[in-house]
Amino acid sequence: MVYPTxxxxxxxxxxxxxxxxxxxxxxxxKDERDALQESAPSNSQSLKTPLQLPEEISIKDxxxxxxxxxxxxxxxxxxxxxxxxAKMQGLAKYQGFSEEVMSVLRKTSKTTSHEQLxxxxxxxxxxxxxxxxxxxxxxxxxxxxxxxxxxxLRKTMANLKPLQYV
Numbered sequence: 276m277v278y279p280t281x282x283x284x285x286x287x288x289x290x291x292x293x294x295x296x297x298x299x300x301x302x303x304x305k306d307e308r309d310a311l312q313e314s315a316p317s318n319s320q321s322l323k324t325p326l327q328l329p330e331e332i333s334i335k336d337x338x339x340x341x342x343x344x345x346x347x348x349x350x351x352x353x354x355x356x357x358x359x360x361a362k363m364q365g366l367a368k369y370q371g372f373s374e375e376v377m378s379v380l381r382k383t384s385k386t387t388s389h390e391q392l393x394x395x396x397x398x399x400x401x402x403x404x405x406x407x408x409x410x411x412x413x414x415x416x417x418x419x420x421x422x423x424x425x426x427x428l429r430k431t432m433a434n435l436k437p438l439q440y441v
Contacts, residue, residue: 285376286369289399292376293414294357296392299438301350304431346420346428353417356410364406380440388435389428393421 361367372380379398383391396414399405405414420428 284369285371285373286366287373287376288361288364288366288404289376289379289395289402290357290361290364290404291366291369292372292380293392293395293399294354294361296395296438297350297354297357300388300392300432300435301347301354303435304347304350344427344431346431349413349417349420349428353410353413356407356413357405360405360407360410377440384437384439384441386437387432388437389421389432391437392432393418 379394383394386394396418400411400414400418405411417428420426421432423429
């Protein structure tokens, strides 16, 4: 949305930021067999579109089907819930992030990827940006996994650098 003066409006919600960080994590955390090859979107896919959530995915070399990893399914479910939440709140009308949101995102760029994801989800929850109960539950579940150093999700994200905001 643009003010009548032509100045763009920036979003104060952390929902789009959380969806963007989740999208980055989904794109860059593939298991050792690249099992997410067919279910992961290309970089050209819009962040406004929910990602496909197949029950099984094909393996290039193995020739069969294998179940989607639990962590990938968990992240895809949360991403889709955040996209639904953003649509319900009409957040697509904004043209970027407010300075307050960008300040937090810049700070998280200097941490780890799991800290970055945890921070944006916690900000969205603590500020009351996430309204739907199912989205809150999915976010809480991911945060709990991110806080546990032994969780599968945390181990999957161990070598992933955070998304950079400048």
